[in-house]
Amino acid sequence: MSDAAMAKPVDVAVGILMRANGDVLLGQRPEGKPYAGYWEFPGGKVEQGEDIFHALQREFVEELGVRVLSGEAWCCVEHVYEHAHVRLYFYICREWEGEPQSLEGQAFAWQGAYSVAPLLPATIPLLEWLDRVRFAPSQAANFAG
Numbered sequence: 001m002s003d004a005a006m007a008k009p010v011d012v013a014v015g016i017l018m019r020a021n022g023d024v025l026l027g028q029r030p031e032g033k034p035y036a037g038y039w040e041f042p043g044g045k046v047e048q049g050e051d052i053f054h055a056l057q058r059e060f061v062e063e064l065g066v067r068v069l070s071g072e073a074w075c076c077v078e079h080v081y082e083h084a085h086v087r088l089y090f091y092i093c094r095e096w097e098g099e100p101q102s103l104e105g106q107a108f109a110w111q112g113a114y115s116v117a118p119l120l121p122a123t124i125p126l127l128e129w130l131d132r133v134r135f136a137p138s139q140a141a142n143f144a145g
């Protein structure tokens, strides 16, 4: 087993901004990070002692200048990369303030049918699940803060 697989997972908060028509926001990982150039849903690592949804709100302000107002806890996925063992907490967010800006020099795109590639390996299986809920209201718990 690799060192990354043995390591305690790192919690990551990920936000799926979803417009009323079902389009979702994807961003491209900037240069200097592992998997630079790969597309992902925006987010980042949860800091020590930080609430996961608050980490998501912080990352959206830092990366995109967007204030996320609420999110539904949607699913949690673990993945072992060669560089890290991550536990990804995905939230579907339908309420936010501000238009996304490229504050870290990253590209981003609103997507209906996914036309960007490559996507982060851990995120790919989610796209099929996401298509099942994109046009149906979720019953999941809603967090606001």
Ligand SMILES: Nc1nc2c([nH]c(=O)n2[C@@H]2O[C@H](COP(=O)(O)OP(=O)(O)OP(=O)(O)O)[C@@H](O)[C@H]2O)c(=O)[nH]1
Residues within 6 Å of the ligand: 012, 013, 014, 033, 035, 039, 040, 041, 042, 043, 044, 045, 046, 079, 081, 084, 086, 088, 120, 121, 122, 123
């Ligand atoms: N944001 C995000 N991260 C994802 C997704 N899928 C996925 O496997 N990840 C993984 O989750 C981790 C996120 O870490 P990051 O490096 O982007 O976090 P960060 O912005 O806090 O980075 P930093 O270390 O520069 O502060 C990476 O290992 C990344 O590969 C996804 O859809 N969105």
